[in-house]
Amino acid sequence: MIISIASGKGGTGKTTVATNLALSIESCVQLFDCDVEEPNVHLFLNPVIHKKEPVIAPVPRIDLEKCTFCKKCMNICRYGALAVLKKDVLVFENLCHSCGGCFEICPENAVMEKDRSLGDIEHGSVKGIAFIQGRLSIGQVMVPPIIKKIRSYTDPNLITIIDAPPGTSCPVIAAMNKADFILLVTEPTPFGLHDLKLAVETVKILGIPCGLVINRVGIGNDEVNRYAEKENIPVLMEIPFDKKIAQIYSRGEMIIEKMPEYKTKFQNLFKKIAQIVGKKEGGK
Amino acid sequence: MKIAVSAQGKTLDSSLDPRFGRAAYILVVDTETLEFEAFDNGNNKNAFKGAGIQAAAMVSDKNAEVLLTGFCGPNAFQTLDAAGVKVVSDQSGRVIDVIQKFKQGGAVYAEGANKDGHW
Numbered sequence: 001m002i003i004s005i006a007s008g009k010g011g012t013g014k015t016t017v018a019t020n021l022a023l024s025i026e027s028c029v030q031l032f033d034c035d036v037e038e039p040n041v042h043l044f045l046n047p048v049i050h051k052k053e054p055v056i057a058p059v060p061r062i063d064l065e066k067c068t069f070c071k072k073c074m075n076i077c078r079y080g081a082l083a084v085l086k087k088d089v090l091v092f093e094n095l096c097h098s099c100g101g102c103f104e105i106c107p108e109n110a111v112m113e114k115d116r117s118l119g120d121i122e123h124g125s126v127k128g129i130a131f132i133q134g135r136l137s138i139g140q141v142m143v144p145p146i147i148k149k150i151r152s153y154t155d156p157n158l159i160t161i162i163d164a165p166p167g168t169s170c171p172v173i174a175a176m177n178k179a180d181f182i183l184l185v186t187e188p189t190p191f192g193l194h195d196l197k198l199a200v201e202t203v204k205i206l207g208i209p210c211g212l213v214i215n216r217v218g219i220g221n222d223e224v225n226r227y228a229e230k231e232n233i234p235v236l237m238e239i240p241f242d243k244k245i246a247q248i249y250s251r252g253e254m255i256i257e258k259m260p261e262y263k264t265k266f267q268n269l270f271k272k273i274a275q276i277v278g279k280k281e282g283g284k
Numbered sequence: 285m286k287i288a289v290s291a292q293g294k295t296l297d298s299s300l301d302p303r304f305g306r307a308a309y310i311l312v313v314d315t316e317t318l319e320f321e322a323f324d325n326g327n328n329k330n331a332f333k334g335a336g337i338q339a340a341a342m343v344s345d346k347n348a349e350v351l352l353t354g355f356c357g358p359n360a361f362q363t364l365d366a367a368g369v370k371v372v373s374d375q376s377g378r379v380i381d382v383i384q385k386f387k388q389g390g391a392v393y394a395e396g397a398n399k400d401g402h403w
Contacts (some may be wrong), residue, residue, distance in 0.1 A: 080334015085367040
């Protein structure tokens with residue numbers, strides 16, 4: 001079962017929920033930190049990293065001896081990454097999505113593949129959890145291939161928990177797509193609600209069941225609850241706006257370890273998710 | 285000499301479009317005769333990414349030697365530079381006036397982009 005933890009708005013508590021949930025499920029869990037622009041799960045769990053591998057994606061390199069400047073490569077590129085001039089061809093690697101169109105279409109075989117390193121993924125383990133995180137290299141901008149590489153290690157026999165990046169753009173889709181359940185973490189503020197709505201619209205397009213964790217309950221207003229009711233999205237857990245929780249978080253510690261009553265709460269959260277996923281699979 | 289101008293309309297009376305890559309039109313003008321061709325830049329205007337690069341390749345393709353525009357980003361500038369097209373940025377006003385001013389001489393060619401790239 002794959003549970004992707006997303007939010008729309010940043011800073012709502014995705015990592016808090018992902019790490020505490022992963023630790024609460026006492027069997028066969030893998031945890032993926034897919035927020036590869038700023039992975040932070042490792043700060044809370046301090047995993048032992050035992051393997052690192054690069055994520056490579058090809059970019060075009062033009063053989064000007066063979067090139068006839070026909071512009072077919074430039075015209076097929078959706079991302080405007082190639083500029084065919086009269087005597088030169090420029091490649092803008094940061095715009096290239098490695099789709100391979102230019103390699104295929106060149107009639108002269110003048111477009112060759114050059115490797116570029118987008119970032120790394122690291123394999124580790126902590127407290128019985130298999131942990132993988134991605135890290136985008138400085139100066140690189142292509143995030144989805146790194147997330148896809150992390151997710152290629154999904155083990156169908158394990159419970160996979162994905163800490164997704166914030167927002168609703170391509171990296172978030174890459175972290176949510178083909179999950180069995182999307183847990184949206186939000187806060188009861190106008191900002192939280194605004195971005196939650198965007199996230200819910202995205203999840204609807206993907207056609208994946210979702211539920212809410214409302215964090216910092218006690219601030220803001222009840223608009224998020226009313227929205228959830230209207231949209232028929234279950235509120236699976238509420239975490240109060242509690243100074244003690246903030247202190248635990250700011251020390252990089254686990255809520256379930258410092259406030260053991262939360263272990264049961266996170267286990268109940270997992271049970272509710274498993275029930276929803278189970279019902280959906282049973283209905284198939 | 286042929287020069288390119290980013291323009292909001294299809295005529296020399298139109299206002300210069302301060303944006304280069306996402307300008308509505310690119311006018312390619314013969315500075316001697318003032319004959320010109322207007323190229324619809326709509327594809328680039330709505331492009332997902334790489335508008336400046338594609339507009340720059342088009343300017344080179346139409347044999348313009350100079351580009352007059354408002355803002356030119358780093359990718360567009362690099363492409364124009366590689367194509368040997370000189371750039372006069374920070375221009376504004378009617379296209380015809382900008383061309384007349386250029387013809388009087390003394391134009392300062394840009395040494396780099398005057399706008400950050402968009403992400």
